[in-house]
Amino acid sequence: MIVLQGIASYVPENCQSNLEKQELFGVDENFLINKVGVECRALKAKDEETSDMCVKAYRALEKKTRASLEDIECLIVCTQNPDGGGIPHTSAVVHGKLDAPQSCASFDISLGCSGYVYGLSIAASFMLANGMKKGLLFTADPYSKIIDPADKNTVLLFGDAASVTLLGEATEESPMAWKPKGFRFASRGKDGQALHNTNGELFMNGRAIFNFAATVVPAQVEELLVSQGLTQADIDLFVFHQGSKYIIDTLRKRMHLPPEKVPSNLLRLGNTVSSSLPILLEEILEKRELRRILLSGFGVGLSWASCLLER
Amino acid sequence: MADIRNEVIDIINKVCDTLQLEPEHYSMPLRDVGVDSLDLSSILLELEEHFNIGIPEDDVEKLATIDRIVEYVTVQKGRE
Numbered sequence: 001m002i003v004l005q006g007i008a009s010y011v012p013e014n015c016q017s018n019l020e021k022q023e024l025f026g027v028d029e030n031f032l033i034n035k036v037g038v039e040c041r042a043l044k045a046k047d048e049e050t051s052d053m054c055v056k057a058y059r060a061l062e063k064k065t066r067a068s069l070e071d072i073e074c075l076i077v078c079t080q081n082p083d084g085g086g087i088p089h090t091s092a093v094v095h096g097k098l099d100a101p102q103s104c105a106s107f108d109i110s111l112g113c114s115g116y117v118y119g120l121s122i123a124a125s126f127m128l129a130n131g132m133k134k135g136l137l138f139t140a141d142p143y144s145k146i147i148d149p150a151d152k153n154t155v156l157l158f159g160d161a162a163s164v165t166l167l168g169e170a171t172e173e174s175p176m177a178w179k180p181k182g183f184r185f186a187s188r189g190k191d192g193q194a195l196h197n198t199n200g201e202l203f204m205n206g207r208a209i210f211n212f213a214a215t216v217v218p219a220q221v222e223e224l225l226v227s228q229g230l231t232q233a234d235i236d237l238f239v240f241h242q243g244s245k246y247i248i249d250t251l252r253k254r255m256h257l258p259p260e261k262v263p264s265n266l267l268r269l270g271n272t273v274s275s276s277l278p279i280l281l282e283e284i285l286e287k288r289e290l291r292r293i294l295l296s297g298f299g300v301g302l303s304w305a306s307c308l309l310e311r
Numbered sequence: 312m313a314d315i316r317n318e319v320i321d322i323i324n325k326v327c328d329t330l331q332l333e334p335e336h337y338s339m340p341l342r343d344v345g346v347d348s349l350d351l352s353s354i355l356l357e358l359e360e361h362f363n364i365g366i367p368e369d370d371v372e373k374l375a376t377i378d379r380i381v382e383y384v385t386v387q388k389g390r391e
Contacts, residue, residue, distance in 0.1 A: 031347055031349075035347065035349050036349075205368075206348070206352065207352045207355065207368070207371075208368075210349075210352045210353075210356070211352070211355075211356050214353075214356055215356075246349045250353060
């Protein structure tokens with residue numbers, strides 16, 4: 001069994017204020033803080049590449065865990081905003097910058113907000129199928145590369161960040177390590193144009209994405225719980241992709257969840273796409289009282305996926 | 312139509328729980344009543360689910376006031 005052995009993140013220091021854009025977009029502070037839920041958005045430096053963000057996340061991981069590159073057998077990057085034109089793949093660039101072993105498999109996953117959940121399953125399955133004991137799953141999807149600063153729908157929402165999750169073989173020495181299980185996946189490609197990148201510019205149909213998330217996520221969560229013989233009461237925390245405060249609150253209300261079971265941290269980050277789940281997990285997984293967490297990522301594709309983390 | 316009006320008001324009150332709607336608000340632009348763009352997305356979804364109708368994107372601009380929403384839903388239900 002493959003378990004989570006550590007998570008670290010990189011969030012750029014620059015946090016671009018939304019409050020300064022009130023007049024430009026005809027919105028007030030209440031709307032920005034209490035509805036969108038983003039006071040400022042993390043913004044990478046112009047010359048900072050996706051791979052650079054991954055490397056910085058790894059350096060943070062080195063400080064937290066006993067991870068050693070020579071043990072790493074696979075290195076996976078989830079991104080849809082790769083370095084340059086995507087060739088070579090960003091995971092290969094990261095492999096080079098970290099000077100990882102030649103025996104290490106490196107590949108990218110092209111997914112957005114569902115990417116971390118898909119990524120956990122892909123990484124764990126790949127490692128199990130190939131007898132691997134240690135692997136790294138990165139998420140790094142800096143949307144600042146493709147956002148039009150005049151687009152109110154997106155510029156107030158998305159932030160840049162990266163994460164890395166160390167995955168390893170379960171051992172007797174780590175009984176409290178988190179085990180991913182109960183994966184559910186879904187796609188709705190025919191509605192994919194609700195969130196697309198055309199000619200290097202992001203377009204998002206806010207209403208379509210809201211409708212999608214508000215309807216499919218509760219249904220998939222229920223499906224997952226039933227498949228595992230569980231109820232909402234058996235889940236310590238429901239960790240939703242941090243799309244916006246509004247969608248998180250909407251999901252909480254539609255699913256009748258108490259606020260204390262639905263954590264959120266996007267106020268000074270923004271929506272960091274596939275990094276939103278692992279960055280939130282990094283904060284909460286250390287809490288010793290937690291035993292069972294439900295993750296749900298949803299967005300571009302349209303794509304959504306949910307799973308449990310148990311220990 | 313009175314029933315549909317009451318149901319529409321209930322939906323708006325449920326979504327925008329700090330509003331205190333009065334009859335004089337029904338003909339006012341929704342934004343002036345305190346309904347923002349995110350609220351409107353929620354209201355439209357609740358209307359679609361409650362009344363079992365679809366509200367195409369092209370029709371949204373017609374729904375500028377509560378009165379217009381009531382008229383729209385009434386027409387949609389009348390087509391069933």
